[in-house]
Amino acid sequence: MGIYDFNILSEHDQYNTVFTKGQFVDIVIEGGIRYALYSLSYFWVEVEYYAPSNKIKGVLSFVSGGEGLNRHSNLSNNTL
Numbered sequence: 001m002g003i004y005d006f007n008i009l010s011e012h013d014q015y016n017t018v019f020t021k022g023q024f025v026d027i028v029i030e031g032g033i034r035y036a037l038y039s040l041s042y043f044w045v046e047v048e049y050y051a052p053s054n055k056i057k058g059v060l061s062f063v064s065g066g067e068g069l070n071r072h073s074n075l076s077n078n079t080l
Contacts, residue, residue: 003061003063018040021040023039024038032050046062
């Protein structure tokens with residue numbers, strides 16, 4: 001499955017695909033938000049959780065770069 005196929009899935013099917021076929025890579029906690037990064041075929045998916053209620057706030061899919069992947073790179077903004 002490619003990123004375009006993933007993006008046209010319903011929200012429910014996107015979650016199902018990430019959680020059943022995605023490979024968990026990393027999690028970053030910023031305040032009350034958890035950002036879980038998954039690898040899915042040739043692209044990345046970041047799932048945003050609101051920690052106090054443990055509810056999913058959204059899903060972001062991307063090929064590379066951008067804030068989504070930078071958040072998980074463990075690099076300070078001064079070195080980018």
